[in-house]
Amino acid sequence: IAGITQAPTSQILAAGRRMTLRCTQDMRHNAMYWYRQDLGLGLRLIHYSNTAGTTGKGEVPDGYSVSRANTDDFPLTLASAVPSQTSVYFCASSLYYNTGELFFGEGSRLTVL
Amino acid sequence: GESVGLHLPTLSVQEGDNSIINCAYSNSASDYFIWYKQESGKGPQFIIDIRSNMDKRQGQRVTVLLNKTVKHLSLQIAATQPGDSAVYFCAERSGYSTLTFGKGTMLLVSP
Numbered sequence: 001i002a003g004i005t006q007a008p009t010s011q012i013l014a015a016g017r018r019m020t021l022r023c024t025q026d027m028r029h030n031a032m033y034w035y036r037q038d039l040g041l042g043l044r045l046i047h048y049s050n051t052a053g054t055t056g057k058g059e060v061p062d063g064y065s066v067s068r069a070n071t072d073d074f075p076l077t078l079a080s081a082v083p084s085q086t087s088v089y090f091c092a093s094s095l096y097y098n099t100g101e102l103f104f105g106e107g108s109r110l111t112v113l
Numbered sequence: 114g115e116s117v118g119l120h121l122p123t124l125s126v127q128e129g130d131n132s133i134i135n136c137a138y139s140n141s142a143s144d145y146f147i148w149y150k151q152e153s154g155k156g157p158q159f160i161i162d163i164r165s166n167m168d169k170r171q172g173q174r175v176t177v178l179l180n181k182t183v184k185h186l187s188l189q190i191a192a193t194q195p196g197d198s199a200v201y202f203c204a205e206r207s208g209y210s211t212l213t214f215g216k217g218t219m220l221l222v223s224p
Contacts, residue, residue, distance in 0.1 A: 004156070033211070042202065043157070043214040058211060090156050098209055100147045104156030 002026055004105035006091050012111045013081050021076045021108045023091030031097040032074040033058075034066060036087040037107070043090065049074055050097040081112045125221045132190040134218050136203035139184065143205040147212065148177060148188045151200045160188070160201075190220075198222045 007022045025032065034046040035058075045058030049068040063085060065077045074093075078085055088109050092102040126132050138146070144165040149157035163170045163177045163186075170177050176189040186203050200217040 035214075040216060042216040045211055048211060092156070100145055100162050100204075100206065100212065101159045102149075102157075102212070104158070106154075106156050 004091055004093055004103055006089075006105035006108050008108060009106065010109040012113065013078075015082055015112055016080050019078045019081055019110065021078075021089055021091075021110070023074045023076070023105060024072050025074075025091075025093045025103075026072065027093060027095075027103065028071060029093035029095050029103070030071070031094045031099070032068065033092045033094075033102065034064070034074070034076045035090045035092065036060065036085075037090060038087050046076065046089075048097075078110075081110075083112045086110060086112045122217075123219045123221065125223065126193050128193060128195060128222055128224050130193055132188075132193045132197070132220055132222075134188045134190075134201050134220065136186040136188075136215055136218075137184060138186060138203070138205050138215075140205060140207055140213075141184065142207040144208065145206045146177070146179060146186050147204045147206075148175075148186075149202045149204060149214075150197075151202065151217070153199070157202060193220075193222050195222050195224060 005024045030051045033048045035043040044060050046064050047066040049055045052071045088107045090107050091105045094102050147162040148160040151157040161172045161177050174191045178187045200219050202214050202217045204212040204214045206212050
């Protein structure tokens with residue numbers, strides 16, 4: 001069982017380009033999340049989804065969008081990347097939205113030049 | 114919103130010693146707390162959780178202590194091993210809000 005799969009693992013991107021980070025889970029979890037991790041700032045929530053078909057904004061949603069067309073997939077899109085979006089992005093899932101135990105992917109390292 | 118913080122950014126211990134990682138939280142409404150471990154190059158992994166109606170919870174080699182009076186959370190690791198070297202995050206939640214993570218403490222275990 002793979003758990004959470006993220007792609008790509010690493011990407012260098014020119015500023016202004018559009019980028020989609022992919023996230024797939026095979027645990028049939030209802031809730032999914034996108035976090036960014038920056039040194040000294042910890043993990044900050046970008047967007048989340050309680051269940052398929054619904055999404056919500058986290059702490060730092062500006063410049064990002066998400067969709068949740070089905071249970072398994074939760075892509076994160078940067079419409080026009082900026083250097084401040086250079087970060088490590090983690091996708092996570094939990095059985096229910098209010099469950100504390102999150103299962104994280106291995107991360108996607110994005111560098112915007 | 115209110116934030117979760119850590120007292121020590123780096124903790125160095127000898128193998129076999131007990132480790133204590135501390136976390137201060139400021140949201141008095143927080144009712145659920147979790148510790149995560151993140152090894153280099155990997156995503157965070159759940160270690161243990163505790164609800165606000167408890168002050169202690171034990172797992173395998175780990176104990177979480179909660180002091181609501183001073184809004185303090187700690188993670189104790191018994192007989193620390195090199196494999197315990199990682200960054201440890203505390204996280205808190207109040208009601209149906211999403212988790213808020215602290216900035217992390219790096220634990221370094223030397224043989």
